[in-house]
Amino acid sequence: MPVRVAVRTLRERRRREADRKFGARLLGSAAIAAVAAVPFGLLLVLVEGRWQPLRRLDSGAAHSLHTTALDHPAWTSTLRFLSDWVWDPTTLRLAVFVLTVWLLYRRAWRLAAWSAVTAVAGGVIGLLVKTVVERARPSLEDPVAQAPGFSFPSGHAMTATTSFAIFLLVLLPMVPRSWRVFCWCVAGLSVVGVGFTRVALGVHWFSDVVGGWLLGLAVVALTAWAFEAWRADAGRGHADVGGGLEPELTQEQPEEDTRQRYTRRRLRP
DSSP, rough: OHHHHHHHHHHHHHHHHHHHHHHHHHHHHHHHHHHHHHHHHHHHHHHHHHHHHHHHHHHHHHHHHEEEHHHHHHHHHHHHHIIIIIIIIHHHHHHHHHHHHHHTTTOHHHHHHHHHHHHHHHHHHHHHHHHHEEEOOOOOOOOOOOOOOOOOOOOOHHHHHHHHHHHHHHGGGGHHHHHHHHHHHHHHHHHHHHHHHHHHHHHOOHOOOOOOHHHHHHHHHHHHHHHHHHHTTTTOOOOGGGSSSSSSGGGGOOOOHHHHHHHHHHHHH
């Protein structure tokens, strides 16, 4: 009996220590995400420095797509619907919120924390960068759409990147392997589609969208690294990110919790 109690105490102590490290790494990685992405930092320097080749690329893409939008009203209406409803940041954040609540219901506490922190960190960091850079949105004749606030980075592009990454990394363990490539393709096309609609509607420069993609990827990469570090500390081993962050999600309940309940029943007088 004392041996079993000692083993259980040691296991619980190890898990609490891993949880503390996980929380610190998760918050720390979110805090440094804005300055950790070298490609994003380089793009930011070019935007702030008004690098002429980048400005010509932005201007050429904006005017070319704007001309197409004016010539094809039905196509423009479809893009506006996709941008304002299907891929709108509010819609995607609501979907992430529902997913997080479901994870809490499944008692996947740390995965729910990762989902929430990744989504919130992405939104806050994107807003802070917009405020610092203060880049004006495109000013076009006969605009087909309007958007408030500053332009760089694109909030739509960044939210799409973090949201679809959350969906993939959480739900892939529940998807058959034969369908996982398809899920990655759908997510990738959705993220690219969001960026295209924002440039085509004339509310963002092309570099705004690229900046949103890069910054979103930085946030996801760093918070996913924190989650992987927790798995290592908790003794769960390395998870194949291509198949999701927590393969154990397919189980009805975590194996460790099952062992603990079994041990408690055996120890009852």
